[in-house]
Amino acid sequence: MASKLPKSPLEHSAGGAGAAAESPGAPPRGLLRWLLTTNHKEIGTLYLVFSLSMFFIGGIFALVVRLELFQPGLQFVEPEFFNQMTTLHGLIMVFAAVMPAFTGLANWMIPLQIGAPDMALPRLNNFSFWLLPVAFTLLLATLLMPGGGPNFGWTFYAPLSTTYAPPSTTFFILGMHLAGISSILGAINIIATILNLRAPGMRMMDMPLFVWTWLITAFLLIAVMPVLAGVITMMLLDINFGTSFFNAAGGGDPVLFQHLFWFFGHPEVYIMILPAFGIVSAIIPTFARKPLFGYASMVYATASIAILSFLVWAHHMFVVGLPLVAELFFMYTTMLIAVPTGVKVFNWITTLFQGSISFETPMLFALAFVVLFTIGGFSGLMLAIAPADFQYHDTYFVVAHFHYVLVPGAIFSIMAAVYYWLPKWTGHYPSERLGRWHFWLSVIGVNLTFFPMHFSGLAGMPRRIPDYALQFADFNLVSSLGAFLFGFSQLLFVVVIVKCVRGGEKAPAKAWEGAQDLEWSVPSPAPLHTFETPPHVTPQPHP
Amino acid sequence: MPRRLAWLSGAGGFALSPQVLANGWNMPVGVTDLSREIHSLHMTIFWICVVIGVVVFGVMFYSLFRYRRSRQPQAANFHEHTTVEVIWTTLPLLILVAMAVPATATLKNMYDTGDAELDVMVTGQQWRWRYDYLGEEVAFTSSLSTPRAQVRGEEARGETYLLDVDNPLVLPVGRKVRFLFTSDDVIHSWWVPELAVKQDTVPGFVNENWVRINEPGIYRGQCAELCGIDHGFMPIVVQAMAPDEFDAWLAERRDEAAQEALGVDRDWGHEELMTRGEEVYAAICASCHQPEGQGAPPTFPALAGNPRLQEDLGWQLDTVINGVSGTAMPAFRNTLNPVELAAVITYTRNAWGNATGDVVQPARVAERLAR
Amino acid sequence: MSGGSYYVPATSKWPILGSLALGGMMLGAGLQMVHGWGAPLLGLGVAAILAVMALWFRDVVRESLQGLYDAQMDRSFRWGMGWFIFSEVMFFAAFFGALFYVRTFALPWLDGEGAKGVAALLWPDFTASWPLLNPPDASVSGPHEVLSPWQLPLVNTLILVTSSLTLTIAHEALKEGYRRTCRNWLAGTVFLGACFILVQGFEYYEAYAHYGLTLDAGIYGSLFFLLTGFHGMHVTVGAIILAVMLVRIQRDHFSGDDHFGFEAAAWYWHFVDVVWVGLFLFVYVF
Numbered sequence A: 001m002a003s004k005l006p007k008s009p010l011e012h013s014a015g016g017a018g019a020a021a022e023s024p025g026a027p028p029r030g031l032l033r034w035l036l037t038t039n040h041k042e043i044g045t046l047y048l049v050f051s052l053s054m055f056f057i058g059g060i061f062a063l064v065v066r067l068e069l070f071q072p073g074l075q076f077v078e079p080e081f082f083n084q085m086t087t088l089h090g091l092i093m094v095f096a097a098v099m100p101a102f103t104g105l106a107n108w109m110i111p112l113q114i115g116a117p118d119m120a121l122p123r124l125n126n127f128s129f130w131l132l133p134v135a136f137t138l139l140l141a142t143l144l145m146p147g148g149g150p151n152f153g154w155t156f157y158a159p160l161s162t163t164y165a166p167p168s169t170t171f172f173i174l175g176m177h178l179a180g181i182s183s184i185l186g187a188i189n190i191i192a193t194i195l196n197l198r199a200p201g202m203r204m205m206d207m208p209l210f211v212w213t214w215l216i217t218a219f220l221l222i223a224v225m226p227v228l229a230g231v232i233t234m235m236l237l238d239i240n241f242g243t244s245f246f247n248a249a250g251g252g253d254p255v256l257f258q259h260l261f262w263f264f265g266h267p268e269v270y271i272m273i274l275p276a277f278g279i280v281s282a283i284i285p286t287f288a289r290k291p292l293f294g295y296a297s298m299v300y301a302t303a304s305i306a307i308l309s310f311l312v313w314a315h316h317m318f319v320v321g322l323p324l325v326a327e328l329f330f331m332y333t334t335m336l337i338a339v340p341t342g343v344k345v346f347n348w349i350t351t352l353f354q355g356s357i358s359f360e361t362p363m364l365f366a367l368a369f370v371v372l373f374t375i376g377g378f379s380g381l382m383l384a385i386a387p388a389d390f391q392y393h394d395t396y397f398v399v400a401h402f403h404y405v406l407v408p409g410a411i412f413s414i415m416a417a418v419y420y421w422l423p424k425w426t427g428h429y430p431s432e433r434l435g436r437w438h439f440w441l442s443v444i445g446v447n448l449t450f451f452p453m454h455f456s457g458l459a460g461m462p463r464r465i466p467d468y469a470l471q472f473a474d475f476n477l478v479s480s481l482g483a484f485l486f487g488f489s490q491l492l493f494v495v496v497i498v499k500c501v502r503g504g505e506k507a508p509a510k511a512w513e514g515a516q517d518l519e520w521s522v523p524s525p526a527p528l529h530t531f532e533t534p535p536h537v538t539p540q541p542h543p
Numbered sequence B: 001m002p003r004r005l006a007w008l009s010g011a012g013g014f015a016l017s018p019q020v021l022a023n024g025w026n027m028p029v030g031v032t033d034l035s036r037e038i039h040s041l042h043m044t045i046f047w048i049c050v051v052i053g054v055v056v057f058g059v060m061f062y063s064l065f066r067y068r069r070s071r072q073p074q075a076a077n078f079h080e081h082t083t084v085e086v087i088w089t090t091l092p093l094l095i096l097v098a099m100a101v102p103a104t105a106t107l108k109n110m111y112d113t114g115d116a117e118l119d120v121m122v123t124g125q126q127w128r129w130r131y132d133y134l135g136e137e138v139a140f141t142s143s144l145s146t147p148r149a150q151v152r153g154e155e156a157r158g159e160t161y162l163l164d165v166d167n168p169l170v171l172p173v174g175r176k177v178r179f180l181f182t183s184d185d186v187i188h189s190w191w192v193p194e195l196a197v198k199q200d201t202v203p204g205f206v207n208e209n210w211v212r213i214n215e216p217g218i219y220r221g222q223c224a225e226l227c228g229i230d231h232g233f234m235p236i237v238v239q240a241m242a243p244d245e246f247d248a249w250l251a252e253r254r255d256e257a258a259q260e261a262l263g264v265d266r267d268w269g270h271e272e273l274m275t276r277g278e279e280v281y282a283a284i285c286a287s288c289h290q291p292e293g294q295g296a297p298p299t300f301p302a303l304a305g306n307p308r309l310q311e312d313l314g315w316q317l318d319t320v321i322n323g324v325s326g327t328a329m330p331a332f333r334n335t336l337n338p339v340e341l342a343a344v345i346t347y348t349r350n351a352w353g354n355a356t357g358d359v360v361q362p363a364r365v366a367e368r369l370a371r
Numbered sequence C: 001m002s003g004g005s006y007y008v009p010a011t012s013k014w015p016i017l018g019s020l021a022l023g024g025m026m027l028g029a030g031l032q033m034v035h036g037w038g039a040p041l042l043g044l045g046v047a048a049i050l051a052v053m054a055l056w057f058r059d060v061v062r063e064s065l066q067g068l069y070d071a072q073m074d075r076s077f078r079w080g081m082g083w084f085i086f087s088e089v090m091f092f093a094a095f096f097g098a099l100f101y102v103r104t105f106a107l108p109w110l111d112g113e114g115a116k117g118v119a120a121l122l123w124p125d126f127t128a129s130w131p132l133l134n135p136p137d138a139s140v141s142g143p144h145e146v147l148s149p150w151q152l153p154l155v156n157t158l159i160l161v162t163s164s165l166t167l168t169i170a171h172e173a174l175k176e177g178y179r180r181t182c183r184n185w186l187a188g189t190v191f192l193g194a195c196f197i198l199v200q201g202f203e204y205y206e207a208y209a210h211y212g213l214t215l216d217a218g219i220y221g222s223l224f225f226l227l228t229g230f231h232g233m234h235v236t237v238g239a240i241i242l243a244v245m246l247v248r249i250q251r252d253h254f255s256g257d258d259h260f261g262f263e264a265a266a267w268y269w270h271f272v273d274v275v276w277v278g279l280f281l282f283v284y285v286f
């Protein structure tokens, strides 16, 4: 592992009740404390709790979708409501579950991993967080408005989302603006923290990979969230002020919307996976008790993925009618992404090779991540082949692809991270027995849900439909049962977390014997203030 | 249903269900040269991924097993090896190049729309398709004909549930047909898996694609771009027939159209218009304004009991002919002919308790269209 | 790196109040646009945000004056501001991207040129031009005339470029410790900013009243107001920030080597200026 810790325990006072940095006057208690806090750990917790609740809300929407698709015919919901569920499921999962979860982990762990006293801009940090509940209250409130909530998919293609949209769309746009501001400010904070608050002696190439991947993710966020803000602003104008951006009658073009959206949207999907790479790169070496293989190439691979991600957006638009040269260009660049991603996979596996491997819950999730994410990557590569995508596009094959990279990808990595760092957060180990149950039920559930979607998609089932032809019935039946299994297994996750917060086997500072990074040098649970005096990290010759 | 539930008892049981076996798990090979090419491209990439997967996961599971802690208490300590890193960067790159070559060729082929013998303009509309055989004076719309009662489960579902239309697109076998895709409202996507044609219809723009079908038969597909409430209910049926049969069919449709054009000049009776109007309403308007004209406010206004509609014929004519720009209400001037327009307007003014007693003649509509 | 005195404020009520104010503003804006009765809430929201910002920054200024911030904190602010400006660059990049896309692809295609020229089938009478006076569909009426770049826009360009210059002079003066000189040049800059906004306002009035150049006059009007409008808002915000800096100069908040607030405002102003040059070239001239 590249981030070098002094061999001896750190002599600095990592702990210390640490009221030193607080200005005079007793800090508020109770609820108010959570509202006003500027502490990175508390804000991290807020993000994580928010994200988990939103995961359940988004999950319930998915279960509504799966319930309706359980068998052919319309049974439970009307098409109109079905579309709203699909849309809000996608939006909530992406913007309110996965992204805030990673931001929460960043808040908690980055300062601990680089030996910083807090985030660089603590008040801004609190602001970033509290924008989210406001944003998503507004977004969810659209469901109750006349005409219903957004019903045009999480990609909200114009003109379905402009001229033909329900009146609540204006609120949807404004809510997304708030979420976007939150992301941008959060990302600025993370970059400033990483670039400026590293402990003395810690060079960039000494940083744990979670920090590196987040640095690059933050850069992506700052680069693309404003483009999303721009395009939804143009929608707002088309809806309310008679402009013609996405309307050919006035000289605009609906496809312009898609270019702008995917210029944001594709980097967005890597925003949801790069931090996951960082997490897995921390967990695998810990439980293989062997340094991460190819640290430097991991960093370069992450950077390459990020750079390439700006050049591939139109692979979501292969059938929208692009000129041939554009199709070819975007096909080639998209395929290229398999190379750096492959490097990552190979490095993880080589890290396992000749290790001394144990299988605690975080490791189980991390290993499942490697396998199932790679499967999702393979289907991604198939989608990248433009002529074949003419058959795959907008079918359940795509749905299968992105759930493989997002659920056993992003979500599993988040769960792995929670199991991995819970001892540091609470001072207790999470229950290994329940953790294993949770893991195995999740793995089975996830595959039962999403594997059959490859088949229904190839056999011809379009996505975003509330009812389907009879030949897709069996696949959908299995998917729906799997979804309920997976969904309800997540209640176990909540049980594990609650129990762990309440008590359990005490964890020492270094909770996992193979763990290397700086966060394991502070006591468990980590005191409210850590590294008020920066630790000195001895630079070591780079491997 | 019970049969299907029974299959469920075994975890992998679904694989063996007769329905699945009959319809396949995989992309159809299809009935055009291109669809075969695409299918084989698909299988090639698939097997490449499988092989890579077997190797990668093989090494991984071997390591997990061989180097588990109980067998390997002490880990090795290497963390770098430039040669392997170079190898596993270059090798995938070469594999990708190998994939890109056939993909590029196929794609170029797909984009070659030249030398077509027939041009068909396909227009997506919420929620039906309009087919216009360019230069042949034949055009018609094609909408879902599966009864709603089947959707609601009040009636047994047929084998082609949700995949039936009133007027299929008829195409000749063996001739190159060029499609021109556009839309009147939102983006739709015209997709027939067995023809390997999927193309978005973008309002205000035109996309091209083509087929040359090898075998006569009926091929079904669905709209593949979310286009609103009835996105799931906008199927496509293509009937491919021998060229001479096709020519005969086309000639017949051309005559019918001419016949209909004559109908404009004649005086139509109330009953006649109402019957015709009811058909048109059910096929075209009901998806938004609902079967009983009750609408779905706030988005879709009710027509039944609509005061303005009953009072102001001129306004209604204008609304239906030109649509309401900036809303979902389409302009029907090009979609419906004067007879159909007259009929549907007459119908809406006299159905569901709307009692204007008006009879709107096709001639009046035609005159209005000419303005 | 730091000596270990990184300042972490205990708690603060401004962030949460700020997010509630922003939420209120959005709700008000939405209600106004959809139902026509959200203006009071919108106004309240804006006022609340301004108030929160004022109080938040007051805290920051106080802490700064108390010497709680060290060089490391200063770097945090610099990184923060720098990346914020980068995000603004990307925001405008989206709009410029739209402009170039429409001009190089969409319009020629609608007119029958280029790879997707079949689109002309739908618009037989359409001819592409830029500025676009006759949109493809007759239901959208284009502007009868567009503004000449060589009148007001040129004046505005000169104003803004000059203002960047005066600001630089003010900055140099501040560095050298000439507080009065700095104040005067800064005041000049704010004045130029205000002039720019006035001229822009007058131009908008002209556009609406005499040129038929409006938001709904097809894609030219759309892009014109999108780009110049957002730019104008940024100038307004920038001018307000500079005005605050003027007050802070007056109160002697800055020293020759410690005046990040001033520098941040200057960066922002220069950014806004550069965007204008892009606008002038690609919206007005070419």
Ligand code: HEA
Residues within 6 Å of the ligand: A155, A269, A270, A272, A273, A315, A316, A334, A335, A337, A338, A339, A341, A342, A343, A345, A373, A374, A375, A376, A377, A378, A379, A380, A381, A383, A384, A385, A389, A392, A393, A394, A398, A401, A402, A405, A406, A409, A410, B049, B052, B056, B092, B093, B095, B096
């Ligand atoms: C975390 C999110 C995530 C990630 C990481 C990815 C990763 C990839 N995605 Fe995916 N994608 C989505 C989320 C994601 N995607 C979403 C949400 C959508 C749908 C959006 C919507 O329409 O709603 C989508 C849709 C989507 C499409 C559009 C499909 C369509 O609508 O028609 C395409 C097409 O090219 C694509 C491609 C890829 C590729 C090539 C990768 C690559 O990064 C994968 C690279 C990984 C590997 C290839 C595996 C490991 C590599 C090796 C073991 C090396 C050796 C391998 C070979 C040489 C083969 N994705």
Ligand code: HEA
Residues within 6 Å of the ligand: A055, A056, A058, A059, A060, A062, A063, A065, A066, A086, A087, A089, A090, A091, A093, A094, A098, A152, A153, A154, A155, A399, A403, A406, A407, A410, A411, A449, A463, A464, A465, A479, A483, A486, A487, A488, A489, A490, A491
């Ligand atoms: C990170 C993102 C993410 C995640 C985690 C998920 C998770 C899931 N998703 Fe999906 N999904 C998307 C992102 C994601 N999804 C996106 C972007 C789309 C595209 C949207 C679009 O087309 O616009 C999509 C679309 C999508 C579809 C296609 C819909 C359509 O095309 O019409 C389906 C269908 O099955 C689906 C299913 C699921 C399921 C079953 C889960 C499961 O993992 C969910 C697990 C369930 C839970 C976690 C719920 C737990 C709750 C309970 C057990 C109840 C407990 C009760 C109380 C506490 C009161 N998702």
Ligand code: CUA
Residues within 6 Å of the ligand: B124, B125, B127, B187, B188, B189, B223, B224, B225, B226, B227, B228, B230, B231, B232, B234
């Ligand atoms: Cu038409 Cu979907």
Ligand SMILES: [Cu+2]
Residues within 6 Å of the ligand: A265, A266, A269, A312, A313, A315, A316
């Ligand atoms: Cu993508």
